[in-house]
Each structure stands twice: as C-alpha cells, then as structure tokens.
Amino acid sequence: MTTRIDRASAGLPPAAPVRAVHLGLGGFHRSHQAWYTAASPEWGIAAYTFRNTELPRALEQQEGAYTLLVPGAPEATEAIGSISRAHPGADRASWSRDLACPDVAVLTLTVTEAAYAAPERDADSATGRLLAGLRERFRTSGAPIALVPCDNVPDNGAVLRSVLRAATRDDLRFSGWLEEQVSIASTVVDRITPAPTPRDVREVLDTTGLRDEAPVVAEPFSEWLISGDFPAGRPPWELRGARFVDDVGxxxxxxxxxxxxxxxxxxxxxxxxxxxxxxxxxxxxxxxxxxxxxxxxxxxxxxxxxxxxxxxxxxxxxxxxxxxxxxxxxxxxxxxxxxxxxxxxxxxxxxxxxxxxxxxxxxxxxxxxxxxxxxxxxxxxxxxxxxxxxxxxxxxxxxxxxxxxxxxxxxxxxxxxxxxxxxxxxxx
Missing domain, CATH: 1.10.1040.10 (N-(1-d-carboxylethyl)-l-norvaline Dehydrogenase; domain 2)
Structure with missing residues (x-):
C-alpha cells in the first residue's frame, strides 16, 4: 500500500501564512512561480483555478504539497510546498477575502492571451475576477499590492494596466487608488511544462515512494525576468535565479x-x-x-x-x-x-x-x-x-x-x- 504525499511525508514544513495569491492554477504556475516561491518558507500562496475542480481538490487532500519531476534527472525531483491553499474558481468568497487581506502583498496570474477580455463586459474573465477582488481590497483595507502577470502577452504589465484603466475610467476614486497603490510588473517567464502522463505519475512513485495525484513535469531550465515595484514586499525569488531588470521588452x-x-x-x-x-x-x-x-x-x-x-x-x-x-x-x-x-x-x-x-x-x-x-x-x-x-x-x-x-x-x-x-x- 502506498502513502499519498502530504507535507509530513514529503518532509515539508507546515503551510506558510498566505501572503501571495495566484489566479490560473495549473502546471505552469506550479513549475514556475510556485517553485521560485518555495525558496522562502515564509510566503504561502492561495491559488485559484478558473473552472477546474479536480486539481484544487487533489492539492487540498495533499495539503498543497506536490512533486516537481524533471524527467531523466531524479536528483532534481523535489517536493514543493509553497501552495498553502488551493481553490476552485467558484469559490468567490475566499477570493474576495484573500484579495482584501492586507497581508497579501503579491498577486500573480498565469492566463492565456484570450483572457484579457474587457472586465466590464465579462465579469468571469481573468481581468473581471481581478477587478472584483481589487474593488474588495479598495473597499476594505486599501493596502498596496503588486500584480505580476506571468504569460506570453507582449508588454503584459502595460496591457493589464490599460485594461484596468479602461474598465474603471468612470470611477474616479477607485481608479485613483489603482494608480497610486497597485503596482503592475512586466515579466518574461519560461519553463517548458508538458501535461503529465500516467507514466510520470508512476515515475514519481518510483522515485519518491509517495503517491502524488497532482505532479508537475518540467524541464531543468527555468527563467523569470521581472521589471516593476513591490510596495508591500515580495518573496525572495532571486534565490532561485529570478532576475530583476529595468526593461523586459x-x-x-x-x-x-x-x-x-x-x-x-x-x-x-x-x-x-x-x-x-x-x-x-x-x-x-x-x-x-x-x-x-x-x-x-x-x-x-x-x-x-x-x-x-x-x-x-x-x-x-x-x-x-x-x-x-x-x-x-x-x-x-x-x-x-x-x-x-x-x-x-x-x-x-x-x-x-x-x-x-x-x-x-x-x-x-x-x-x-x-x-x-x-x-x-x-x-x-x-x-x-x-x-x-x-x-x-x-x-x-x-x-x-x-x-x-x-x-x-x-x-x-x-x-x-x-x-x-x-x-x-x-x-x-
């Protein structure tokens, strides 16, 4: 009988307090931003999907722990514990609470090129959900926060800023807060992360002796270039090689x-x-x-x-x-x-x-x-x-x-x- 991976069986510390939120929970986030964040045990992530319910359920059963598998390099396989909580997209109450919490300093996003729909017309789009969460933050704590889009959209930070500006131009108080308290970084992200196969699940079991229902497969190479400010702090991503540059263009x-x-x-x-x-x-x-x-x-x-x-x-x-x-x-x-x-x-x-x-x-x-x-x-x-x-x-x-x-x-x-x-x- 095999043991399902959890924090204790994987040798991970208890879940860290949530100080970062992520929208777009999937393989790439877990092979990239969550992997970089795992360098610091003081930063926990509350991660949200869109419509997928199986992945957050599996991660919750595993206390947020999962295995990052690098095929052909068993020495690079490791347990990742930076996700403190995983939520399905329908959990809007938790989303609002997390975005309103002043302890949350960073919001990362991994979305597709199509997800930058006008939020005023599509409240269910990534930017629609983001805008709803930011309105809740503005209404309650008003604390500063950094948004970090991690996708393949050219000039992703500027694009996200323009979408939010267009959606809030008629709300002067809220739009003024967005300009003054919400920093938006631009990024380049890179790590090839194919969908895991049943063979990968077996390899995780053979390598670790633990059954993982949500493993991630990735290449050894990873790159993260970031340009922007973090007014409320950030995880020490540079410990795993992230680079902060003046211009990512x-x-x-x-x-x-x-x-x-x-x-x-x-x-x-x-x-x-x-x-x-x-x-x-x-x-x-x-x-x-x-x-x-x-x-x-x-x-x-x-x-x-x-x-x-x-x-x-x-x-x-x-x-x-x-x-x-x-x-x-x-x-x-x-x-x-x-x-x-x-x-x-x-x-x-x-x-x-x-x-x-x-x-x-x-x-x-x-x-x-x-x-x-x-x-x-x-x-x-x-x-x-x-x-x-x-x-x-x-x-x-x-x-x-x-x-x-x-x-x-x-x-x-x-x-x-x-x-x-x-x-x-x-x-x-």
Whole structure:
C-alpha cells in the first residue's frame, strides 16, 4: 500500500501564512512561480483555478504539497510546498477575502492571451475576477499590492494596466487608488511544462515512494525576468535565479519569437508531417531546417547581440530535443488565433515592409490553415476559423482573421495558397 504525499511525508514544513495569491492554477504556475516561491518558507500562496475542480481538490487532500519531476534527472525531483491553499474558481468568497487581506502583498496570474477580455463586459474573465477582488481590497483595507502577470502577452504589465484603466475610467476614486497603490510588473517567464502522463505519475512513485495525484513535469531550465515595484514586499525569488531588470521588452520579443514562435511552427508543420511531440519534430531534418530559417529571419528584427542569440538558439534546440520530456504538439497547437499574432506577425510585417516574403512563415501559415481544415481544432474562435478554412478562398479568409493586412496581402495569400496545395497533395 502506498502513502499519498502530504507535507509530513514529503518532509515539508507546515503551510506558510498566505501572503501571495495566484489566479490560473495549473502546471505552469506550479513549475514556475510556485517553485521560485518555495525558496522562502515564509510566503504561502492561495491559488485559484478558473473552472477546474479536480486539481484544487487533489492539492487540498495533499495539503498543497506536490512533486516537481524533471524527467531523466531524479536528483532534481523535489517536493514543493509553497501552495498553502488551493481553490476552485467558484469559490468567490475566499477570493474576495484573500484579495482584501492586507497581508497579501503579491498577486500573480498565469492566463492565456484570450483572457484579457474587457472586465466590464465579462465579469468571469481573468481581468473581471481581478477587478472584483481589487474593488474588495479598495473597499476594505486599501493596502498596496503588486500584480505580476506571468504569460506570453507582449508588454503584459502595460496591457493589464490599460485594461484596468479602461474598465474603471468612470470611477474616479477607485481608479485613483489603482494608480497610486497597485503596482503592475512586466515579466518574461519560461519553463517548458508538458501535461503529465500516467507514466510520470508512476515515475514519481518510483522515485519518491509517495503517491502524488497532482505532479508537475518540467524541464531543468527555468527563467523569470521581472521589471516593476513591490510596495508591500515580495518573496525572495532571486534565490532561485529570478532576475530583476529595468526593461523586459527585448527579452519578451526573444522568448515569444524564438521559443514560442518555433514551438508554434513545429506544432502545425510537425502535425502535418505525422509527428506527435516536439522531440519527434526536432528529429526531422526538414523541420529543424525550417526552424533555423525562422530564427534567422527573426534575428534581423531584434536588437540582441548575434553571439548571444546564437547561444540562445543552440540551447533551444537542446531543450526541444531533451529526452524524457513529452511535449505534445497538439497541446501547443491549441489557441493558434491568439498565439500567432504575437509570435509570428511582428516579424512577418517587418519582412513584408522590407519587400521580403519569409518562407518559414509561409509554410507555417499554410500548415495552420491545413490544421484548421482537417485537425482537431481547439481555439476560442474554432467555429469561425474552421468555417473560413473550409470555405471558398480559404487562405484569404483565414489570414484575415489574424489581421486585415495579412488577408489583403495578395502575394502572401498566393504563396500560402500554393504551399497549402502542396501539403494537400502530400497528404493524399
């Protein structure tokens, strides 16, 4: 009979007082921000999901403890205890209490690109929930707090600030408090965190001797760059390598274009060639050549030293090919309409302004359209996009969904259409 992991069995101290709140509880938060926070036993996290009820239930049964597994590196496997409480999204009473508590100094968020919906129109969106919690804080303690978005949205801190400003412009007292007492950081976050498999659960049991219903699988590499102020204090994240910088902008571009952009390219082109994981895809010379061509193209438009970029690219290939890390291409392919505008379009527009038609993006866009026509599409705009991809003039209609300029670019539409026809012949 096996023992379920809890704080005592994992050798963890009792849960720390809640001084941080997180919205978007999932694998990435637990492999990243919770892992960084675990360096300090004095900072506990109250973590909230959106609709998932199974994960918070499992974590509560385990007293917030879980295992971070690094495949192929048992020495890096560790029990994490920084989550003091886990809550389902429906627990709005606890959410309001936690956000109102003056002891809470930091709120981190891991949400998708689609989650920055206007909160005044969607109270259930991430920003809608955030705004409700901040109103409760304003109404009660009025204590300062730092918001730390940890997502792939370019200029995420500025975007979040603009959303909150727009939603509160008619409430002068509340909006004034937001400006004076609520600091919003900008960040770059990076750690490949695939969904765990039953095999990973067994490996945790074999490695630790404990049964964990909520393990997290991640690569050894992790990066967190932060720019911003913390008026009420923060955990000592730098103990695990977080870096505080004056401006994260160029690092955001590097990560979005080189890592996330390559992942998206591999997802659609790799699925079209019959691959299932990132590791399989980078074992395909055709796809590696396409990714390298994409990186060479993106390198023209980012102000980073060439030697530094070359080293970053080398490490990315190593990370993509790491054994034991099963990162599903289908998982990466989800939400393409939200991801592609940030990951590909800035470079595409710069290239078109220079009179060039970047081949790797032509192939990537064609593979995306092909995925919409024949794949299992998981996207907030799935019905619209699938309809466009299967209608007459599919390329123009689908590219227009990314941006009017893309759909109006006759040369681009023609090139993507020709590549789409090539893919269709190869699939027959």
């Amino acid at each position: 160029v690092y955001q571009q590097r990560k979005l274009w080189f890592l996330n952009g390559a992942h998206t390219l591999l997802a659609y082109a790799g699925l079209a060639r019959g691959h299932r994981t990132v590791r399989e895809a980078v074992g395909d010379d055709v796809l590696v050549e396409m990714v390298q061509a994409w990186w060479q193209t993106a390198s023209r438009h980012i102000p980073i030293d060439a030697a530094e970029l070359a080293e970053y690219r080398r490490r990315l290939i190593e990370r993509f090919a790491a054994p034991g890390l099963r990162h599903e291409l289908a998982q990466i392919a989800e939400g393409g309409s939200q991801k592609i505008p940030a990951r590909w379009l800035p470079v595409l527009r710069a290239e078109r302004a220079a009179g060039r038609l970047p081949e790797p993006l032509v192939r990537g866009l064609a593979a995306w359209v092909a995925h919409l026509r024949v794949g299992e599409v998981r996207d907030p705009r799935a019905a619209e996009l699938v309809g466009s991809a299967r209608a007459a003039d599919p390329v123009r209609r689908t590219l227009s969904a990314l941006g009017p300029d893309a759909g109006a670019d006759d040369e681009l539409v023609s090139a993507v259409g020709a590549e789409l026809a090539t893919l269709a012949k190869a699939g027959n």
